[in-house]
Amino acid sequence: xxxxxxxxxxxxxxxxxxxxxxxxxxxxxxxxxxxxxxxxxxxxxxxxxxxxxxxxxxxxxxxxxxxxxxxxxxxxxxxxxxxxxxxxxxxxxxxxxxxxxxxxxxxxxxxxxxxxxxxxxxxxxxxxxxxxxxxxxxxxxxxxxxxxxxxxxxxxxxxxxxxxxxxxxxxxxxxxxxxxxxxxxxxxxxxxxxxxxxxxxxxxxxxxxxxxxxxxxxxxxxxxxxxxxxxxxxxxxxxxxxxxxxxxxxxxx
Numbered sequence: 001x002x003x004x005x006x007x008x009x010x011x012x013x014x015x016x017x018x019x020x021x022x023x024x025x026x027x028x029x030x031x032x033x034x035x036x037x038x039x040x041x042x043x044x045x046x047x048x049x050x051x052x053x054x055x056x057x058x059x060x061x062x063x064x065x066x067x068x069x070x071x072x073x074x075x076x077x078x079x080x081x082x083x084x085x086x087x088x089x090x091x092x093x094x095x096x097x098x099x100x101x102x103x104x105x106x107x108x109x110x111x112x113x114x115x116x117x118x119x120x121x122x123x124x125x126x127x128x129x130x131x132x133x134x135x136x137x138x139x140x141x142x143x144x145x146x147x148x149x150x151x152x153x154x155x156x157x158x159x160x161x162x163x164x165x166x167x168x169x170x171x172x173x174x175x176x177x178x179x180x181x182x183x184x185x186x187x188x189x190x191x192x193x194x195x196x197x198x199x200x201x202x203x204x205x206x207x208x209x210x211x212x213x214x215x216x217x218x219x220x221x222x223x224x225x226x227x228x229x230x231x232x233x234x235x236x237x238x239x240x241x242x243x244x245x246x247x248x249x250x251x252x253x
Contacts, residue, residue, distance in 0.1 A: 002249040005072060005080045011183035013068045014087060015190055017077065018226055020060035021088035024078060025234070026109065027053030028241060032096045045145060049106070052138045059131055079245035083235045084228040091174040093225070093234040100153050100163040105171050107146035111203050112178050112196070114139035119191035128189065147207055154211025161212065168208075169216050176221035 007013065030050035037043035061074035091109060096102060117139060120132035153164040179197045182190045208215060224230065245251075 002080055002246045004082050004085070005076050007072070007077075007081065007085060008068055008070055010067065011185050012189065013064050014226075015182055015186055016060050016064035016067060018087035018089075020057045020064060020077065021086050022092050022113075023053040023060065024057035025086070025088045025237065026092040026106075027051070027057065028237060029092070029094075029096055030102070030106075033102065038099055046102075049142055049145065052142070056131075056135050056138070063127065063131070075245065079242045083230055083238055086228065086230065086234065086238075087226050088230075088234075089174070089177050090222055090225040090231065091171065091178065093230060093237065094171065094174065095233050097167065097170070098163060099149075100160070100167040101170065103146050103149040103153065104164060104167040106142065107150045107207065108171065108175060108204060109178070110139050110142035110146055111207075112200050114143055115196045115199055115203075116191060116193070119196065123190065124188045150207060150213070151211045154208070154213040164211065165213055168213055172216050172218050173220065173222045176218070177223045177225060180223065180226065 007017070009017070027050040030046045030053070033043060033046045035043070037046055057078070058074050061077045064077060065072045065074070091105060094101075094105065114136055117132040117136035121129050121136060123129040123132060150164065153160040155161070179194050179200075181192075181194050204215070
Protein backbone atom coordinates (compact mmCIF):
# COMPACT_ATOMS: atom_id res chain seq x y z
CA UNK A 1 0.00 0.00 0.00
CA UNK A 2 1.23 3.51 -0.80
CA UNK A 3 2.21 5.64 2.17
CA UNK A 4 0.32 8.77 3.17
CA UNK A 5 2.10 11.96 2.12
CA UNK A 6 2.91 14.79 4.54
CA UNK A 7 1.65 18.20 3.43
CA UNK A 8 3.19 21.52 4.48
CA UNK A 9 -0.02 23.50 4.91
CA UNK A 10 0.65 27.21 4.69
CA UNK A 11 -2.56 29.28 4.82
CA UNK A 12 -2.60 29.46 1.01
CA UNK A 13 -2.04 25.72 0.55
CA UNK A 14 -4.72 24.97 3.13
CA UNK A 15 -7.17 27.26 1.35
CA UNK A 16 -6.47 25.72 -2.06
CA UNK A 17 -6.76 22.17 -0.73
CA UNK A 18 -10.04 23.01 0.98
CA UNK A 19 -11.63 24.30 -2.21
CA UNK A 20 -10.19 21.45 -4.26
CA UNK A 21 -11.45 18.90 -1.74
CA UNK A 22 -14.94 20.44 -1.84
CA UNK A 23 -15.04 19.97 -5.60
CA UNK A 24 -13.48 16.49 -5.63
CA UNK A 25 -15.68 14.99 -2.94
CA UNK A 26 -18.90 16.54 -4.23
CA UNK A 27 -17.99 15.52 -7.78
CA UNK A 28 -17.52 11.95 -6.55
CA UNK A 29 -20.89 12.02 -4.82
CA UNK A 30 -22.53 13.09 -8.08
CA UNK A 31 -20.74 10.30 -9.93
CA UNK A 32 -22.56 7.84 -7.67
CA UNK A 33 -25.73 8.57 -9.65
CA UNK A 34 -24.27 6.93 -12.77
CA UNK A 35 -26.62 4.08 -13.54
CA UNK A 36 -29.07 5.18 -10.83
CA UNK A 37 -30.56 8.53 -11.90
CA UNK A 38 -34.33 8.64 -12.43
CA UNK A 39 -34.05 9.48 -16.15
CA UNK A 40 -31.25 9.08 -18.70
CA UNK A 41 -31.00 12.80 -19.42
CA UNK A 42 -30.45 13.52 -15.75
CA UNK A 43 -27.83 10.80 -15.46
CA UNK A 44 -25.84 12.53 -18.21
CA UNK A 45 -26.36 15.96 -16.63
CA UNK A 46 -25.16 14.84 -13.21
CA UNK A 47 -22.13 13.13 -14.73
CA UNK A 48 -21.20 16.32 -16.57
CA UNK A 49 -21.68 18.47 -13.47
CA UNK A 50 -19.49 16.04 -11.55
CA UNK A 51 -16.83 16.33 -14.26
CA UNK A 52 -16.95 20.13 -13.98
CA UNK A 53 -16.24 19.83 -10.27
CA UNK A 54 -13.45 17.29 -10.67
CA UNK A 55 -11.89 19.52 -13.31
CA UNK A 56 -11.97 22.38 -10.81
CA UNK A 57 -10.37 20.13 -8.22
CA UNK A 58 -7.52 19.21 -10.56
CA UNK A 59 -6.72 22.85 -11.29
CA UNK A 60 -6.79 23.79 -7.61
CA UNK A 61 -4.60 20.85 -6.64
CA UNK A 62 -2.10 22.02 -9.27
CA UNK A 63 -2.11 25.49 -7.69
CA UNK A 64 -1.62 23.92 -4.26
CA UNK A 65 1.31 21.83 -5.52
CA UNK A 66 3.00 24.96 -6.88
CA UNK A 67 2.37 26.87 -3.66
CA UNK A 68 3.62 24.02 -1.46
CA UNK A 69 6.70 23.35 -3.59
CA UNK A 70 7.17 19.82 -2.23
CA UNK A 71 6.97 17.94 -5.51
CA UNK A 72 3.41 16.71 -5.04
CA UNK A 73 0.84 16.52 -7.83
CA UNK A 74 -2.93 16.28 -8.08
CA UNK A 75 -2.93 12.48 -7.73
CA UNK A 76 -0.88 12.70 -4.53
CA UNK A 77 -3.36 15.11 -2.95
CA UNK A 78 -6.41 13.10 -4.06
CA UNK A 79 -5.18 9.58 -3.32
CA UNK A 80 -2.40 9.81 -0.75
CA UNK A 81 -3.88 11.89 2.05
CA UNK A 82 -5.74 10.37 4.97
CA UNK A 83 -9.21 11.40 6.07
CA UNK A 84 -7.92 13.91 8.64
CA UNK A 85 -5.90 15.69 5.95
CA UNK A 86 -8.94 16.47 3.82
CA UNK A 87 -10.26 20.03 4.21
CA UNK A 88 -13.64 19.78 2.48
CA UNK A 89 -16.83 21.18 3.88
CA UNK A 90 -19.00 18.63 5.64
CA UNK A 91 -21.87 19.37 3.24
CA UNK A 92 -19.84 17.88 0.38
CA UNK A 93 -19.29 14.50 2.00
CA UNK A 94 -22.86 13.86 3.10
CA UNK A 95 -24.23 10.59 1.67
CA UNK A 96 -25.85 10.72 -1.75
CA UNK A 97 -29.31 10.10 -0.32
CA UNK A 98 -32.28 10.24 -2.67
CA UNK A 99 -32.69 12.52 -5.67
CA UNK A 100 -34.13 15.33 -3.54
CA UNK A 101 -31.10 15.20 -1.20
CA UNK A 102 -28.78 15.58 -4.18
CA UNK A 103 -30.64 18.45 -5.80
CA UNK A 104 -31.20 20.45 -2.62
CA UNK A 105 -27.54 20.13 -1.64
CA UNK A 106 -26.37 20.92 -5.15
CA UNK A 107 -28.52 24.03 -5.42
CA UNK A 108 -27.54 25.51 -2.05
CA UNK A 109 -23.86 24.74 -2.54
CA UNK A 110 -23.80 25.96 -6.14
CA UNK A 111 -25.37 29.32 -5.21
CA UNK A 112 -22.61 29.75 -2.66
CA UNK A 113 -19.84 28.57 -5.00
CA UNK A 114 -20.94 30.83 -7.84
CA UNK A 115 -20.83 33.85 -5.51
CA UNK A 116 -17.49 32.77 -4.07
CA UNK A 117 -15.80 32.32 -7.43
CA UNK A 118 -17.27 35.54 -8.78
CA UNK A 119 -15.68 37.37 -5.85
CA UNK A 120 -12.43 35.40 -6.25
CA UNK A 121 -12.17 36.54 -9.87
CA UNK A 122 -10.93 39.83 -8.38
CA UNK A 123 -8.06 38.09 -6.58
CA UNK A 124 -4.66 39.74 -6.61
CA UNK A 125 -3.22 36.37 -7.66
CA UNK A 126 -3.63 36.38 -11.43
CA UNK A 127 -3.83 32.61 -11.98
CA UNK A 128 -6.41 32.17 -9.25
CA UNK A 129 -8.46 35.07 -10.63
CA UNK A 130 -8.49 33.51 -14.10
CA UNK A 131 -9.53 30.14 -12.74
CA UNK A 132 -12.26 31.73 -10.61
CA UNK A 133 -13.82 33.52 -13.58
CA UNK A 134 -14.17 30.21 -15.42
CA UNK A 135 -15.41 28.35 -12.34
CA UNK A 136 -18.08 31.00 -11.70
CA UNK A 137 -19.51 30.42 -15.18
CA UNK A 138 -19.66 26.68 -14.58
CA UNK A 139 -21.35 27.16 -11.23
CA UNK A 140 -23.96 29.47 -12.77
CA UNK A 141 -25.12 26.53 -14.89
CA UNK A 142 -25.13 24.28 -11.81
CA UNK A 143 -27.33 26.82 -10.01
CA UNK A 144 -29.86 26.89 -12.86
CA UNK A 145 -29.95 23.12 -13.23
CA UNK A 146 -30.31 22.19 -9.56
CA UNK A 147 -32.54 25.18 -8.81
CA UNK A 148 -35.01 24.10 -11.48
CA UNK A 149 -35.20 20.67 -9.90
CA UNK A 150 -35.67 22.07 -6.38
CA UNK A 151 -38.68 24.07 -7.59
CA UNK A 152 -40.01 21.11 -9.56
CA UNK A 153 -39.78 18.85 -6.51
CA UNK A 154 -40.88 21.34 -3.87
CA UNK A 155 -43.86 22.63 -5.86
CA UNK A 156 -44.79 19.23 -7.27
CA UNK A 157 -46.71 16.35 -5.78
CA UNK A 158 -47.30 15.86 -2.07
CA UNK A 159 -44.61 13.17 -2.03
CA UNK A 160 -42.01 15.18 -3.95
CA UNK A 161 -42.64 18.19 -1.69
CA UNK A 162 -42.25 16.07 1.44
CA UNK A 163 -39.00 14.55 0.14
CA UNK A 164 -37.59 17.96 -0.80
CA UNK A 165 -38.46 19.43 2.60
CA UNK A 166 -36.94 16.44 4.37
CA UNK A 167 -33.78 16.86 2.30
CA UNK A 168 -33.60 20.54 3.22
CA UNK A 169 -34.05 19.67 6.90
CA UNK A 170 -31.18 17.17 6.68
CA UNK A 171 -28.74 19.51 4.94
CA UNK A 172 -29.51 22.68 6.93
CA UNK A 173 -27.08 21.95 9.82
CA UNK A 174 -24.16 21.98 7.36
CA UNK A 175 -24.79 25.35 5.69
CA UNK A 176 -23.20 27.80 8.14
CA UNK A 177 -19.76 26.22 7.73
CA UNK A 178 -19.63 27.50 4.15
CA UNK A 179 -19.29 31.05 5.45
CA UNK A 180 -16.45 30.64 7.94
CA UNK A 181 -13.72 33.20 7.32
CA UNK A 182 -10.40 32.27 5.72
CA UNK A 183 -7.02 33.08 7.28
CA UNK A 184 -6.61 36.90 7.56
CA UNK A 185 -3.19 36.66 5.89
CA UNK A 186 -4.98 35.77 2.63
CA UNK A 187 -6.84 39.10 2.40
CA UNK A 188 -6.87 40.26 -1.19
CA UNK A 189 -6.03 36.79 -2.50
CA UNK A 190 -9.31 35.17 -1.41
CA UNK A 191 -12.74 36.76 -0.91
CA UNK A 192 -14.19 37.95 2.37
CA UNK A 193 -16.34 34.84 2.77
CA UNK A 194 -18.68 36.03 5.57
CA UNK A 195 -19.55 39.05 3.42
CA UNK A 196 -21.12 36.68 0.87
CA UNK A 197 -23.76 35.50 3.34
CA UNK A 198 -26.41 38.22 2.79
CA UNK A 199 -26.41 37.66 -0.98
CA UNK A 200 -26.62 33.91 -0.52
CA UNK A 201 -29.46 34.28 2.00
CA UNK A 202 -31.44 36.38 -0.45
CA UNK A 203 -30.92 34.03 -3.39
CA UNK A 204 -31.78 30.95 -1.33
CA UNK A 205 -34.85 32.63 0.17
CA UNK A 206 -36.16 33.44 -3.30
CA UNK A 207 -35.56 29.88 -4.52
CA UNK A 208 -37.21 28.26 -1.51
CA UNK A 209 -40.22 30.57 -1.70
CA UNK A 210 -40.75 29.55 -5.32
CA UNK A 211 -40.36 25.90 -4.31
CA UNK A 212 -42.71 26.32 -1.34
CA UNK A 213 -40.01 25.04 1.04
CA UNK A 214 -38.92 26.38 4.42
CA UNK A 215 -35.37 26.50 5.75
CA UNK A 216 -35.51 25.20 9.34
CA UNK A 217 -33.89 26.83 12.34
CA UNK A 218 -30.61 25.13 13.27
CA UNK A 219 -29.60 25.52 16.92
CA UNK A 220 -26.35 23.57 16.55
CA UNK A 221 -24.64 24.05 13.16
CA UNK A 222 -22.11 21.38 12.24
CA UNK A 223 -18.49 22.35 11.56
CA UNK A 224 -15.08 20.75 11.41
CA UNK A 225 -14.45 19.83 7.80
CA UNK A 226 -11.86 22.53 7.19
CA UNK A 227 -9.99 21.31 10.29
CA UNK A 228 -10.05 17.68 9.16
CA UNK A 229 -12.84 16.57 11.50
CA UNK A 230 -15.18 14.51 9.37
CA UNK A 231 -18.03 12.08 9.69
CA UNK A 232 -17.58 8.39 9.03
CA UNK A 233 -19.04 8.79 5.54
CA UNK A 234 -15.84 10.44 4.25
CA UNK A 235 -13.75 7.52 5.48
CA UNK A 236 -16.00 5.10 3.62
CA UNK A 237 -15.81 7.21 0.46
CA UNK A 238 -12.01 7.44 0.57
CA UNK A 239 -11.62 3.72 1.22
CA UNK A 240 -13.29 3.08 -2.13
CA UNK A 241 -11.93 6.09 -3.98
CA UNK A 242 -8.28 5.56 -3.02
CA UNK A 243 -8.13 1.77 -3.04
CA UNK A 244 -6.78 1.19 -6.55
CA UNK A 245 -4.11 3.88 -6.41
CA UNK A 246 -2.84 2.83 -3.00
CA UNK A 247 -2.91 -0.88 -3.83
CA UNK A 248 -0.90 -0.49 -7.04
CA UNK A 249 1.49 2.45 -6.53
CA UNK A 250 2.92 3.81 -9.74
CA UNK A 251 0.51 1.92 -11.96
CA UNK A 252 -0.55 3.64 -15.21
CA UNK A 253 -3.07 2.84 -17.91
